[in-house]
Amino acid sequence: MSTVVSPDGTAVAYSKVGSGPALVLVDGALCYRAFGPMKNLATALAPNFTVYYYDRRGRGETGGNENWTLEREIDDIGVLLKEAGGEAFLFGASSGAVVALEAAARLSGVKKIAVYEPPFIVDDTHPARPDDxxxxxxxxxxxxxxxxxxxxxxxxxxxxxxxxxxxxxxxxxxxxxxxxxxxxxxxxALGDTGAGKPLPVDRWTSATMPALAIDGGKSPVYMRNGVRSLSEILPDAEYRTLEGQTHMVKAAVVAPVLVEFFTRG
Structure with a gap:
């Protein structure tokens, strides 16, 4: 394990595997390095990239939960980008996809971004999250x-x-x-993206780098609709469905897609 220090003094624990261009992975809710999908995904991507995956605030070996703000989450990614040499590709899954999108919109050095199924609710195919x-x-x-x-x-x-x-x-x-x-x-971090209404068209307009929005063919309709909507409002995005996959996407399936997208000229 290694650590980098975020601007507020929080030590962010991360692991690094592989060789090649830098790629930072951002976990979704409840996940961290020792529990969740990113370790397997990092291993699958290691032949093509230097992969950084880390414990988000309050999880695993990273503290700072008491100081949580979305801005500090973005700062954490920023220090990882600096550790990676100043620029990197970025991949986020589920709610981690939203954190990754925010980082891409606010930080320099994100060359491309790919996201898998940010849990947006953009219509009436799923109940909106309660106001309270x-x-x-x-x-x-x-x-x-x-x-x-x-x-x-x-x-x-x-x-x-x-x-x-x-x-x-x-x-x-x-x-x-x-x-x-x-x-x-x-x-x-999700903000009002679970309210059952269209995504805010101006939230990620600063994320002008090439983007890939991915969903699984067996995932719920509401989630797939949200991913498709995201691809339509990002400045330079494409949309891809992984047939046979659910929200718990398999590393062996998504890794080749990420390799192709990130290495494409």
């Missing part, structure tokens, strides 16, 4: 009930009740509870 969603999450976390916050989150994103019940009986639930305090951060 974040407030309720904050209250549960403050009351020392991370399991309740986690269950609420999973129900809201559409996880079946029986699946949640089974998950509670596995070691995975304990790992998820350990980072449930970071859920409000991801929800705040």
């Amino acid at each position: 969603y974040i407030e309720n999450m904050d209250a549960m976390i403050a009351a020392g009930k991370p399991g309740d916050a986690l269950q609420t989150f999973m129900k809201t994103v559409g996880t079946p009740g029986f699946a949640i019940t089974i998950m509670k009986l596995t070691p995975v639930w304990k790992k998820l509870k350990a980072v449930a305090h970071t859920l409000p951060n991801d929800l705040r």
Whole structure:
């Protein structure tokens, strides 16, 4: 493990594998280096890139949750870009895709960006997130009930009740509870993109680099509609569907797509 220090003094833990142009991976909600998809994806991409993957604020071996703001999350990516030599490709998954988009819009040095299924709700194909969603999450976390916050989150994103019940009986639930305090951060990063209305056309206009918006062919309609909408408002974007994939995309499937996009002249 290595660390870089963000401007507010938080040590951001990261791992680096492979060789070639730099690529930074941004995890989604509840994920970090030791728990989630990015380690396998980094390994799959290592033959083509120097891959940096890291623990976002409040997770794994990175602190700073008490100082969380979206701007500080972007600062964390900024110091990783500096560590990578000043420029890099960027890939974000789920809510991490939104953080990556914000970084691409605000930082210099992002050469290209690819995102997989930011959890936007842009129409009536899925219920909009409740107006008091974040407030309720904050209250549960403050009351020392991370399991309740986690269950609420999973129900809201559409996880079946029986699946949640089974998950509670596995070691995975304990790992998820350990980072449930970071859920409000991801929800705040999403802003109003879960309100069931079109995406704000001016939010990422500064992200003028080539972009790739990816979804899975087996993912929910609402999520695919959100990805397609994103591709239509970014300045220089293309849209790609990975047939047979869900929100939990396989590294072996998405890695070749990222290699082709990032290495294309």
